[in-house]
Amino acid sequence: MDFKTLVGLSGLSCCCFLHSAAQENTLMQRPNFILIVADDLGYGDLGFTGSTQIKTPNIDRLAANGAVFSQGYVSAPVCSPSRAGILTGRNQVSFGHDNNIGGSQPGFDEAFLGLPLSEKTIADRLHTLGYVNGLVGKWHLGDQPHFHPLKRGFDEFWGYTGGGHDYFASEPDGRGYKSPIECNYKEPSAITYITDDKGTECVDFIGRHKDDPFFLFASFNAPHTPMQATKADLELYQHIENKKRRTYCAMVHRLDVNVGRIMDAVEANGLADNTLIVFISDNGGPTNSNASINAPFNGQKGILLEGGIRTPFIMNWKNTIPEGTVSADPVISLDLAPTFFELAGGKTKEEDQFDGVNLLPYIKGEIDGKPHDSFNWRFTISAVIREGDWKLIRLPDRFPVLYNLKEDLSEQHDLAPENIEKTKALLKKLGAWDLAQPHPVFLEGAEWRANQLNLYDRTYQLSQPE
Template sequence: MNTPTRQRPNIIFIVADDLGFADLGCYGGRDAKFGKVSPVLDQLAAGGLKFTQGYANSPVCSPTRFALMTARYQYRLRGGADEPINSRSRGSAVLGLPPEHPTLPSLLKASGYRTALIGKWHLGYPPHFSPLKSGYEEFFGPMSGGVDYFTHCASNGAHDLFTGEDETPEDGYLTDMISKRAVDFVERMAPGAAQGTPFFLSLHYTAPHWPWETREDHALAAEVKDNIFHLHGGNIHTYHRMIHHMDEGIGWVVDALKKSGQLDNTLIVFTSDNGGERFSDNWPLVGGKMDLTEGGIRVPWIAHWPAVIAPGGTSTQHCMTMDWSATLVELAGAKAHDDLPFDGVSLLPVLRDAQHQFERPLYWRMNHRGQRAMRIGDYKYLRVDGHDYLFNIPADERERANLGGHQPERLQTMRAAWEAWDATVPAIPEDATVSLGYSVKDMPQR
């Protein structure tokens, strides 16, 4: 694909953090009870394409981000085996995204795109790792997995807000700060200012990840200072307000695109890094973050690109995070390195025609509870705690009717296919960690 630079779209890839499958109005969120939670995202979906069978590469944050950055299964890199990277990786020269590895931003940058990450990184810490070492020209945000929205301190109490690789002491509610920085970037990339050079903006919110604080909850920062996981706090109303703040900020970015005449030829993609957590709405799915049941890995996928994508579309095409990375690389006229081929498959034909479908087997594994999963066609193979299950997902989205005893041949075929795939990726290292961020015993039973 050798599209002239001036015709290639700008790309804004928006990632929410721990958002549930049905948290947005356009995915069945409970707007009637809580008010309009996501009007901007609902409008983007109505004006573009909504995927109903799209997945994250992992049910936990940093492994999905490894897949996003590389367009490859996260298991191929050592850092992607931790579930997720946590504070023990500070100073590690191993647990992070290797700077020498080709990435989505580095490939797009080499193809002539301006690149920026505004928001969460969570792929290793300086001096060995950082966004600037992996293809981004600009970075503003936290390096770790979760920070307080006002003090910007991580779970170990250290301040974690950076501009480039320099720590940035700055006041403000983090969601709004991320949104405003994104607006500034879009304005600076306007055709007159950037001579028509296309841009790639990774807009990675921490919302609605704990601690559960809204724009008005500054006083809570002192309360969560010594317990950023906020085990005793939060409620459904706060959670929805946090989503709404993110949605408002996305609206500011869309307005900036409109005012600068860039909206029509900008591809906006929205998703979550994994399924929802304590206050999320995953209906009709079960499970959540850390689970390979549908609630842990099925996530919203919205694509809006007025120049190409017809409005009002819905697709049941199966896909996962790394497929979108492969899509964007193709769109930019770039390609994978020969010795590091993509596992992701481009979805560009689906963006051009919502009715286009192709078979796409998907695979997952988790050290946590010895989980494994495979989805192909209507069927899903799942193992949890040593027990194997077979589900027909369209007929049983809540994964309640185990068909393994009724269709043993299909179960065996899918189990063998998963094991053949597993043999193609590195084994889980013995020192890989599972870090829930809290103790399971402290959480309400689902």
């Protein structure tokens, strides 16, 4: 019943009663949100993105029944800053979270080694709107108590605060990849295979909170190193000679199985019509460490070529997002937080300073045009501006390079020498944006900068294996 009808009814008590009922109905209809984030997944390693080796029927089904963004980006080419952008809806450079978390360098205060407390997460925002928020898996936004996910808007946490974990084991007093699993709502069981364990916890969360509006951050570490797969999954890919590639394929297969379990749990609990499911990776695949393939894109994790920042990007909402939607408009992971917030009933204000936008009106054709005209990136030694189809990359030891992505998807032809005015104009815009950003609140080690520069000179596989 619409508001005008209510106003037109006579009788104050009747009006108040119906208005209250309408409010309750609106509250009940607020969508649930499930954000599934893979870790270090190669763009070309899913069926719907062209893989000829890895079978991913569940993720492919999620894509076929929803919207796929062929130009979907993340805001950083490595884990921690990318996740900071995803959860805040703000370019993490704008609040000093430029670098990956891997220790504090001399001259920096370790108390700031995490997602700055000045920033609200989407869990913070949804909490104020009455949502139950759960994080299953990887955090990587600060180990110290004041950065803990339970202090950043999440009501439930099963996982680990670091950047990765062993797939088969943890130790009571373990550190790093052998750290114990934390859980605030039960005594966690021993790890079986952590990708499966995360799937189990996600299914459990959905079942326990099916009557509440909820946000589930399904934060997988697959297929991030260490390269560990189950024996059964390895046997599925025994025909692949390269051992690392074989293990990687098996790990992606197991990720797909658990995405399917999450999807089935949504259906089984009668939530499909009221649940928005998003699937992305936190960055491109690190081809040099996990044998991923980012084809047809050049580059990898750690650098700002397309292979480092363009990822699979799916939004699925039964009977709301039309099945089979394919959008070629550039979008970015920063769009997810404002999308969730506004769909939950939040009102975006200027002081929220979102760098993303609510994507749903664009998907449904309610707003004409593209969500974004340009993007900026900065990560350690490199910075990028994309404006329309033009993309300029600035590096410290060479002239800037310029690509036209519409004509050169794999970034093979530097057009800067023959487009000097375009290069100068984009370089000036990028420089003005860069100078307006604050100083990083922490820095990763200098050895990573040299490594990242070297990654720009590698040759990358641009096609699927035969």
